[in-house]
Amino acid sequence: MADVELHPRAVEEARHVRRRYARVSPRLASRFVAELDVGIAAIGASPQAHSPHQHGARVYRLPGFPYLLVYLEVDPNTVLLLAVMHTSRRPGYWRRRLP
Numbered sequence: 001m002a003d004v005e006l007h008p009r010a011v012e013e014a015r016h017v018r019r020r021y022a023r024v025s026p027r028l029a030s031r032f033v034a035e036l037d038v039g040i041a042a043i044g045a046s047p048q049a050h051s052p053h054q055h056g057a058r059v060y061r062l063p064g065f066p067y068l069l070v071y072l073e074v075d076p077n078t079v080l081l082l083a084v085m086h087t088s089r090r091p092g093y094w095r096r097r098l099p
Helices: 008-024 026-045
Strands: 003-006 058-061 067-075 078-086
Touching (some): 003 026, 008 026, 008 078, 026 058, 026 067, 026 078
Antiparallel strands (some): 058 067
């Protein structure tokens, strides 16, 4: 089992999503957090089991939500959660800025 470290941006994204869901329904926000916890545990338990993504990263799809957990296996004992990414949008800092 690998330790899962959370990048500060991933924490910020998860909080933002939870707040948006909480405005709709506290129950929905709780369900999102529960699925997030399950996803983080699944990534730690078996990092190689999930789909390859870009640049060596992998993704875990949150069931029931349009979000992916994007992570990188740092070493056999450590995984870094890079982003909580919407499936049809990129986080703001991933967007390419044009001059």
